[in-house]
Amino acid sequence: MVTQQLTNPMGRSQTAIKYVRDGYRAIRGKSPKYTTDLHCVRTAAAAIRPPLTLQNNSVTEVEWSLLSKLVEESRNHTGPIIEIGVLAGKTTQRMARYKSPTQKILAVDNFCWNPWGLTPDEQWGLVCHSLDYLVSTGNVEVIRIDKNEFFETYNGPAPSLVFLDAMHDYEETKKDILWAQRVGAKIIAGHDYGPDFPGVIQIVDEVGGPKQLAGSVWRLA
Numbered sequence: 001m002v003t004q005q006l007t008n009p010m011g012r013s014q015t016a017i018k019y020v021r022d023g024y025r026a027i028r029g030k031s032p033k034y035t036t037d038l039h040c041v042r043t044a045a046a047a048i049r050p051p052l053t054l055q056n057n058s059v060t061e062v063e064w065s066l067l068s069k070l071v072e073e074s075r076n077h078t079g080p081i082i083e084i085g086v087l088a089g090k091t092t093q094r095m096a097r098y099k100s101p102t103q104k105i106l107a108v109d110n111f112c113w114n115p116w117g118l119t120p121d122e123q124w125g126l127v128c129h130s131l132d133y134l135v136s137t138g139n140v141e142v143i144r145i146d147k148n149e150f151f152e153t154y155n156g157p158a159p160s161l162v163f164l165d166a167m168h169d170y171e172e173t174k175k176d177i178l179w180a181q182r183v184g185a186k187i188i189a190g191h192d193y194g195p196d197f198p199g200v201i202q203i204v205d206e207v208g209g210p211k212q213l214a215g216s217v218w219r220l221a
């Protein structure tokens, strides 16, 4: 029955009407009357998707202590900061706080993966929502594209900083690093240099190893 309410369009519109009616009640300072029986629907929805732990899958505080310094260092260079792999935009927002006002962050993601069961369009919507202020003020541009297509078509200036955090196998990380070197990025860094991602360790070591490492955030020599 709960499944029916979640998937049946008629059920959804009836549910929406109930929320609207309770919305009017709320405006008039009254408690909900029509949606009190719908809590089971919300609980069921939460049960069929992974928990929304937004703090996971981003950089930790220890890792941020290095990455924030790299962003500060990148202020000495011209060219954009390029983040490959945005997820929900948490690191994008943090980097925006430390960059110079004239630097732009290009936030590149095709929204093919997230740990919360969101569709690509939903993840894209979440990122546009959370980064709205930074986008509308010209500090960030969100680019919805496969990273390898972005690499092929990028014709901007040499980036001041590239932060690689999309796919963490050897072959894909190699493509990321070689592109960053090819376009003359002044600082090349990334995430997940650790035992869970031996391919990242392998390729980072092959190109000279980390000059700096904090947690699993690495910066190339």
Ligand SMILES: C[S@@+](CC[C@H](N)C(=O)[O-])C[C@H]1O[C@@H](n2cnc3c(N)ncnc32)[C@H](O)[C@@H]1O
Pocket: 057, 058, 059, 083, 084, 085, 086, 087, 088, 089, 090, 091, 092, 108, 109, 110, 111, 112, 113, 114, 145, 146, 147, 148, 165, 166, 167
């Ligand atoms: C670990 S998350 C990024 C976390 C983010 N940098 C942060 O610190 O909050 C990986 C992201 O890479 C994206 N991604 C994976 N493969 C990709 C590809 N081929 N092109 C573009 N984005 C990709 C996924 O959609 C996901 O959002």
